[in-house]
Amino acid sequence: MRTSRSGGQYNGAALYSFLLGLGHSEALVHKVLQDAGVDSIDPKRWYDINWAIEVYFAIYEKIGRGAMIAVGKKMIETAPFPPGLDDVKRLLMGLDAAYRLNVRGGADLGGITCEFDDDDSARLVWSTLGPCPLNIGIIEGCCSRVGAAALVEHGAGGCMDEGGSSCTYLVSF
Amino acid sequence: MQAAFAWIEHERAGLASQLAERLAGRAGSVFRSAGEATCTAIAEGLIAALIADAASGKDAAGREAMLALVQRFSGALAYADLRHLATSLRSLVLAAASGAEPGERQRVEDWLFQLVLVGAMRFVAQREQTFQEQAARLEVRQLESQLEELKAAFAEKTRLLEVIRQASTPVAPVHEGILVVPLVGMFDAQRAQMLTERLLNAIGEARASVVIVDISGVPLFDAEAAELVIRTSQAVRLLGAQLLLVGLSPGVAQTIVDLGVDLASLKTMRSLQDGISHALALRQLRIAPVVNGPGRGR
Secondary structure (H helix, E strand, C coil), X not given: CCCCCCCCEEEHHHHHHHHHHCXXXXXXXXXXHHHCCCCCCCCCCEEEHHHHHHHHHHHHHHHHHHHHHHHHHHHHHHCCCCCCCCXXXXXXXXXHHHHHHCEECCCCCCCEEEEEEECCEEEEEECCCCCHHHHHHHHHHHXXXXXXXXXXXXXXXXXXXXXXXXXXXXXXX | CCCCCHHHHHHHHHHHHHHHHHHXXXXXXHHHHHXXXXXXXXXXXXXXXXXXXXXXXXXXXXXXXXHHHHHHCCCCCCHHHHHHHHHHHHHHHHHHCCCCCHHHHHHHHHHHHHXXXXXXXXXXXXXXXXXXXXXXXXXXXXXXXXXXXXXXXXXXXXXXXXXXXXXXXCCEEXXXXXXXXXXXXXXXXXXXXXXXXXXXHHHHHHCCCXXXXXXXXXXXXXXXXXXXXXXXXXXXXXXXXXXXEECCCHHHHHHHHHHCCCCCCXXXXXXXXXXXXXXXXXXXXXXXXXXXXXXXXX
């Protein structure tokens, strides 16, 4: 797990929405939060980003890759979005801005770049701090939200969960 | 007059180097990770296959090159990589073929189409195989995990059974020289062995001369159980003590008779009370009422 050394913070609302995405796994959420030293997440406050990312990874460890992708997807499918974000390209391009709305105060919090190879494929490079499968779920959620049947593949060149500095996702839609 | 497809040979070096450059230039692609030399080899192989197939009028070389490519990057190749390769090759080759005869151009289009089909087919087959291997590994992991759980459950069950056996074979000294063993539950060979061991120790420790084994709590007392008690009785006798078998219900007695089991070597009695009376008598003792009338005793 990569960490921030610059004391960044993470938006409680994002973490709260992720936990909501877990739906029926209330006991699991309760256990993980208890282990992390809290009873619940306050969507209105900001948390230490390393602590928040640890919560993500603790849940990832318990539910596995497939479920983590599903939760990320559900999070985006149900999240409120500003009007006008109604096609897959705009959604993918807007991921970096969305990420920056949920982190603050650190210089090493990473970001998301998105490049389109053509009308039907994109390449996203993520250097954020969360688990890799959650990112895949978020991308899949962006595509399915606008009805795009997309294929999201992890590109070569390393994975953040295995010590890499970034993850590249190849999206075909 | 120019030979058929002469333009491909003419453009060969340029096509290969441009294709290699595109393959190596795409961030996150498996080709870039493999390095420039690999990209050059792949590009040169594909252009060579195109030339060979153009000359032969078949698709065999292209097919072989694509199969080898998918095989080479087994498991790591993404659909996006395949797509990038196909679109890059197509755009470069068609650009080079812009001045070619329409028939040759069409032939190249067909060849590219076949190349995509073969690549997609092999890609899907490869991925299917990967999924199957992953599923098999997952199943094995699940089975191993279930096996571990079963082993743990079995060990716990064995431990509990041992506790129950220990607890259900008590040896109680009821009077000097007299031991009572109330048996409860199934009486099998393992339990008989445990009973014999405990009994022999207890006889030595208590210097007992009579052992009363009460089987009224044994639900099934068959020929095998009777044999086991007889053996225990023989062992008890070797220590100079006598075993009394009590608690035989009419049903058990009938069963023993029906089975033809000879219990002549055992002293049997109907109830524990009878057994205790007999044991006391053997030790020349008896239970007498405490006389506590007016003016007598306390």
